[in-house]
Amino acid sequence: MYLTDAPINPTALVQKVLRPSDGAYVLFEGVVRNHHHGKAVESIFYDAYRPMAERELEKIVREIEAKFPETALAVVHRLGHLVVGDSSIAIVAASAHRAEAFDACRMMIDRIKETVPIWKKERGPDGEEWVGWQGRR
Amino acid sequence: MYLTDAPINPTALVQKVLRPSDGAYVLFEGVVRNHHHGKAVESIFYDAYRPMAERELEKIVREIEAKFPETALAVVHRLGHLVVGDSSIAIVAASAHRAEAFDACRMMIDRIKETVPIWKKERGPDGEEWVGWQGRR
Amino acid sequence: MRAMKVRLLFFAVLRDIAGTDERELTLRDGATARDVWNALRTEFARLTDYIDPPMTAVNEEYAEPDQVLREGDELAFIPPVAGG
Amino acid sequence: MRAMKVRLLFFAVLRDIAGTDERELTLRDGATARDVWNALRTEFARLTDYIDPPMTAVNEEYAEPDQVLREGDELAFIPPVAGG
Numbered sequence: 001m002y003l004t005d006a007p008i009n010p011t012a013l014v015q016k017v018l019r020p021s022d023g024a025y026v027l028f029e030g031v032v033r034n035h036h037h038g039k040a041v042e043s044i045f046y047d048a049y050r051p052m053a054e055r056e057l058e059k060i061v062r063e064i065e066a067k068f069p070e071t072a073l074a075v076v077h078r079l080g081h082l083v084v085g086d087s088s089i090a091i092v093a094a095s096a097h098r099a100e101a102f103d104a105c106r107m108m109i110d111r112i113k114e115t116v117p118i119w120k121k122e123r124g125p126d127g128e129e130w131v132g133w134q135g136r137r
Numbered sequence: 138m139y140l141t142d143a144p145i146n147p148t149a150l151v152q153k154v155l156r157p158s159d160g161a162y163v164l165f166e167g168v169v170r171n172h173h174h175g176k177a178v179e180s181i182f183y184d185a186y187r188p189m190a191e192r193e194l195e196k197i198v199r200e201i202e203a204k205f206p207e208t209a210l211a212v213v214h215r216l217g218h219l220v221v222g223d224s225s226i227a228i229v230a231a232s233a234h235r236a237e238a239f240d241a242c243r244m245m246i247d248r249i250k251e252t253v254p255i256w257k258k259e260r261g262p263d264g265e266e267w268v269g270w271q272g273r274r
Numbered sequence: 275m276r277a278m279k280v281r282l283l284f285f286a287v288l289r290d291i292a293g294t295d296e297r298e299l300t301l302r303d304g305a306t307a308r309d310v311w312n313a314l315r316t317e318f319a320r321l322t323d324y325i326d327p328p329m330t331a332v333n334e335e336y337a338e339p340d341q342v343l344r345e346g347d348e349l350a351f352i353p354p355v356a357g358g
Numbered sequence: 359m360r361a362m363k364v365r366l367l368f369f370a371v372l373r374d375i376a377g378t379d380e381r382e383l384t385l386r387d388g389a390t391a392r393d394v395w396n397a398l399r400t401e402f403a404r405l406t407d408y409i410d411p412p413m414t415a416v417n418e419e420y421a422e423p424d425q426v427l428r429e430g431d432e433l434a435f436i437p438p439v440a441g442g
Binding site for chain 1: 147148151155157158159160161162163164165166167168169170171172221222231233235238239242243246
């Protein structure tokens with residue numbers, strides 16, 4: 001429901017959430033970029049503990065809906081092999097007023113990066129590496 | 138350049154700004170909603186002092202690019218008759234990191250609402266009204 | 275007393291009130307946007323109560339209402355903006 | 359001493375290190391996730407220096423590493439997440 005192996009369609013996500021009472025929406029997309037910590041990146045493999053990631057995403061959606069009761073939310077995270085320019089995640093927050101849409105969208109991506117069991121292995125000319133593993137022990 | 142009489146295509150706007158070095162983009166769209174200050178709204182007519190609005194939008198883009206030198210920006214404002222659900226404005230901010238994209242996008246819409254000579258006349262079952270004129274004197 | 279010509283543009287609620295997009299004005303030398311506004315207040319009852327002019331633009335740039343106008347200027351009053 | 363069966367899932371870097379997606383473990387009664395982690399540190403040289411286990415999930419929920427496991431539990435170690 002929140003995870004997909006196919007390219008993300010942000011327009012469809014917006015259509016899913018937008019209501020006639022909404023005066024604004026904010027769409028965030030994370031995109032594979034060609035660098036990370038000074039190293040070149042060519043592609044990323046996204047892995048997940050799928051059922052747990054779905055549950056954690058659902059929890060975050062409910063948590064943020066509770067904080068912003070007038071805001072409608074949607075999120076989808078792509079998994080598998082992505083290349084530079086591909087979107088890995090899309091989040092839409094729609095609300096009557098823009099402040100809530102911005103705040104909810106930003107809180108959503110911040111929270112997702114904290115707890116959802118999704119990982120990425122970056123590949124570049126210097127080899128490949130699971131992000132966040134080295135240096136931690 | 139920044140103004141259009143046709144429906145806004147946010148996907149095209151994103152494609153216009155996104156670079157391989159960008160890891161995130163934020164798209165904001167203002168949408169005609171079915172209410173304002175408790176009154177029902179059916180449609181909005183957007184008017185502008187077109188050449189001056191273009192100049193003011195250009196100034197704001199440059200101002201925000203100066204504040205966020207790594208962020209790429211695009212904005213388009215629609216004019217004319219819009220109905221509930223239509224987008225009146227789209228702003229895209231793309232950057233290597235999401236914080237700058239969120240900040241730049243939000244600052245852009247805040248600044249646009251302050252100085253760009255664009256006006257709206259709301260129409261609903263209770264009649265029509267130029268927003269912001271009544272009560273000011 | 276010399277005279278000058280200034281182009282006055284009407285937008286939004288002011289266009290509705292004036293019933294036109296623009297008007298060519300012939301003003302005395304030294305006239306300001308405020309002077310033009312006061313003339314409009316006299317002409318249009320719906321503006322009488324608006325003692326201070328709205329934001330003022332001269333040649334597509336915001337300007338002080340007491341700035342002296344010049345021959346050929348394009349003047350516009352900017353009602354509260356509502357873009358976005 | 360009674361024994362129990364637990365399913366251990368490997369993700370991301372841990373899957374690469376273990377060379378498999380999952381493994382069925384037979385553990386002594388009272389065993390914890392930390393015990394399982396220490397066994398992995400002994401088995402895989404690349405984990406030896408990682409004295410503390412990563413985040414731990416039991417049955418798809420985050421859990422304390424010292425929580426006692428139960429028959430049929432699904433255990434997973436969660437390396438630093440990097441979604442988004």
